[in-house]
Amino acid sequence: MAAEGQRVDIARALRDAGVTALIAFGLFLPLIGFQTVTDIRNDLILTTRWPLLFAITAIVGAGRLAYSFGFEPWLNQRALRPVQAAPSAWRSFVGKWFVPFAIGFVIVYPVIVIALNGFGGSVKWIDNFGIQILIYVMLGWGLNIVVGLAGLLDLGYVAFYAVGAYSYALLAKTFGFSFWILLPMAGTLASFWGILLGFPVLRLRGDYLAIVTLAFGEIIRIVIINWVDLTGGYAGISGIPRPTFFGIPFNANEDGFAAVFGLEFSPLYRTVFLYYLILALALLTAFVTVRLRRLPVGRAWEALREDEIACRSLGINTTNTKLTAFAMGAMFAGFAGSFFAARQGFISPESFTFLESATILSIVVLGGMGSQIGVAIAAIVMIGGTEIMRELDFLKQIFGPTFDPTQYRMLLFGFAMVLIMIWRPRGLIATRAPSVFLKERKSISVDLVKEGHG
Amino acid sequence: MEVFLQQLINGITLGSIYGLIAIGYTMVFGIIGMVNFAHGDVFMVSAFIALIAFLILTSWLGITSIALALFIVLIVAMLFTSLVNWVIERLAYRPLRGSFRLAPLISAIGMSIFLSNFVQVAQGPRNKSTPPMVQGEFVIFTQNDYAVTLSFKQLIIWGVTAVLLACFWYLVAKTRLGRAQRACEQDQKMAALVGVDVDRTISMTFVIAAALAAVAGTMYLMYYGVVSFSDGFVPGVKAFTAAVLGGIGSLPGAVIGGLLIGLIETMWSAYFSIDYKDVAAFSVLAITLIFLPQGLFGRPDVEKV
Structure with a gap:
């Protein structure tokens, strides 16, 4: 999806995704990785949820990668677009x-x-x-x-x-x-x-x-x-x-x-x-x-x-x-x-x-x-x-x-x-x-x- | 007299917790001028992190020394809570810097709703109670069969608060970061011109605020032995009250305001009605703002045309 003339720096994108995934891992480690459960004796015990933690980490990392490849170039391109002075006919019709x-x-x-x-x-x-x-x-x-x-x-x-x-x-x-x-x-x-x-x-x-x-x-x-x-x-x-x-x-x-x-x-x-x-x-x-x-x-x-x-x-x-x-x-x-x-x-x-x-x-x-x-x-x-x-x-x-x-x-x-x-x-x-x-x-x-x- | 003394001890303990949270409000307000509504929920999250760390240490790793466990829990809670607040600032507040005033406030309210519901979903809606971590107390004196006591956990709270406030004071008053912070508070543009990394300084402010909230969260968990996902709001509002009472933007003000709110609350509960203790705290807030808008130690707000 990268626009012409704008190349996505793959190494940078991968590094960003890695760092983001690492931060997400740290962020969710205590509250997603572990769960406090009350057992039969009414004591608080811990259970782990590693698969969920790794899934969330992977999703966040993949999301960051998608942002670098898809969304960011689109945003940059949009910023270059000339500003339209008059609203389009469709817009004024809708507004009315x-x-x-x-x-x-x-x-x-x-x-x-x-x-x-x-x-x-x-x-x-x-x-x-x-x-x-x-x-x-x-x-x-x-x-x-x-x-x-x-x-x-x-x-x-x-x-x-x-x-x-x-x-x-x-x-x-x-x-x-x-x-x-x-x-x-x-x-x-x-x-x-x-x-x-x-x-x-x-x-x-x-x-x-x-x-x-x-x-x-x-x-x-x-x-x-x-x-x-x-x-x-x-x-x-x-x-x-x-x-x-x-x-x-x-x-x-x-x-x-x-x-x-x-x-x-x-x-x-x-x-x-x-x-x-x-x-x-x-x-x-x-x-x-x-x-x-x-x-x-x-x-x-x-x-x-x-x-x-x-x-x-x-x-x-x-x-x-x-x-x-x-x-x-x-x-x-x-x-x-x-x-x-x-x-x-x-x-x-x-x-x-x-x-x-x-x-x-x-x-x-x-x-x-x-x-x-x-x-x-x-x-x-x-x-x-x-x-x-x-x-x-x-x-x-x-x-x-x-x-x-x-x-x-x-x-x-x-x-x-x-x-x-x-x-x-x-x-x-x-x-x-x-x-x-x-x-x-x-x-x-x-x-x-x-x-x-x- | 005995009741008064006992309530004084309880009030100072509660006030220490409020004071630690209040510093977070006052620092963030001082540097970027926003009421960080999510701060109370950051405090609640830190209590949960402390709870989980405590359970890992005692039931999995088998650490029997409570002092060592508490020390590690404190460090772990400070680290992870700082990370949480750093990310929150990065995602929810930084894009709105320099935007119009209500935008970060709404973003913070949204973040507060998000955090409490996240904890509810991730950890369940029930109260989480731990067995008492620290037991034992000093009996100071006994009169008319009423023993005025100072429990060990209260003593720990006083000690930890005092040590951390000293460290914090040193950080703000003597270090490079503290100077940068005070510079940004006065004039961000000018600070940036003379080479202060404003973004980094603001991030660090959130990190420090979170670390102090984590201390408060750990102490809260140790003191009451119970925490739930909805425990962020009321301590948050009261700590904000404390920050306003002390004069928002003033660091000693936040601590003294916290102590005052803690004392007002416990004294009110003891002598009047425990049902209306929150009304007492909120009334103090309203009365302070109406008659002394700059608070006890705040700078008066001069309006220029």
Whole structure:
């Protein structure tokens, strides 16, 4: 594959491969070469896995060799390629029609799934893929307001998601309010917490802000765990009322959804309803964000991200600007949280760990901060990718029946985060559409957009 | 009084472990300005390496002298953990140097998720407990039937931490590498112009950070006798808290911050509520950052237009 005029130095490639294999051997020797096992007497003993260790070493060495022969020449050649000034016709076509097509697709998605799989097999595809991904799209868009627009790095976003979920669960169980009353209430409560937690950290910037928000997220989780009287601690809250179709419950009773509309009962109706509900909520988030960017407050957010000092000297109240960003982001997390509680019917602190915050933040950054399409694509890739790992049963035929692909979900998730960052440090979508423009609307390179420092 | 003294001893022990991890955070932040989120998991990996080395030495090679075994375990854990961190820096952080600020942070979070799940897959999700490695204690004094004790393992932790901190201080203050490190911390471009190999210096920073984390990991394993794949996160965050409390970028600050966090945690557990000990540590972090953003020994951050 080496290009003409570029010869691959075979000796160097072999040496590199050897060194890499040697390093890999050392790297994996303790943790792959040996395994700690608890034996029958409950003592810890060691077993060895030399074949696996040598296989991994060989794969790494071969991979390095393939890199020298295939990938590196290709990269070098690509670097020499002239930069195209104007995007190709295909690209601008895709750019123009992508959003309407994508929205159309997600609207008809349940219909397509049901047409392909029938009623029985569809719940999994709509619930695990559709709803799960859309929750993260919505959370990503919510956090995008804080991180992408206002440039405030928030690592404790899941706290507001938890506030929304617990608000819905507790109020619905205690007072019997309906989902539609509690949805705005959960959002309001979450945004109140956003302001409350945002207030003390106004002076902090960058990584410090990230760490304090992380601490707040953890504090809220620990309080939820330990305040057993209110929240049930680790056991969580179960039997949370499920949302109804404007008062008609989704059950097999006579006043249930299926009976009222003269249909045969199927759990699928609730799933489809929940799918459209989260779709509507996610699109609301996107729509509100798009509109807010044109209002003074949205412009102030982006100005804050670009330069806080200039902002202040132009008379923008940075305190209010930051607090509104926190409150807005928290509100959408609250909506998503109450939807989550209503969908699951059960919540526990397990669902609100730091890993969730990290996942949401990584979706925002991997997609390209500030780009809503990018965030949606990143959510599909990361969440859909890890969900699809559950479906790879055919791998058992290759690696033997003890092979469990679901074990490797988070392993590959972490690995993918590193790889995407190295491949595209500024996220998957490399252009932004500024909300303010002179004469004609055009997209700009992401390198011109600052990442904020507060 | 007895309880206080006993908690003081426990707190210093815990604080020594936090301090050793905190140095890794503060050094890396000082030199490349990133929060190395994976550092807590590097610490966890080192505890696993120490566990495996200990099992090899005692059950396969039949070494009966615990002192010799611990010494070898310490060296082995430091070597392999350094290799791990060196590779991590090379693969996950170096390509992102000079890129925008959030990219290495996300890469580090990804690495942290990767490491803990790798250990889970490779070694199994269950807690790994070892029989007690070191037993015995000094009784300092007894009052009202309450014996204030200093166990041998606590003494070992104090001793090892003190010796390693001395070596480390010498390395940073007196050697060529330490000078290069301090130069890179102040101005990487200028350091490169005067002939400092910046890439190599940064790599060595990660190696030293990992070696100290490995000491902490070995001590942790010896002290608690149990380790699991998820044990990296909480000590990691607390050590980071310690680094921030001491003033990030300041090496004595990291050690003193570690000791303070260890003391706050044990005192809080003894006098208030053990359930909320993590809340105490995190609240200290939030309060420090809000009222004293540069920490106890840090340089104030001057913003220029």
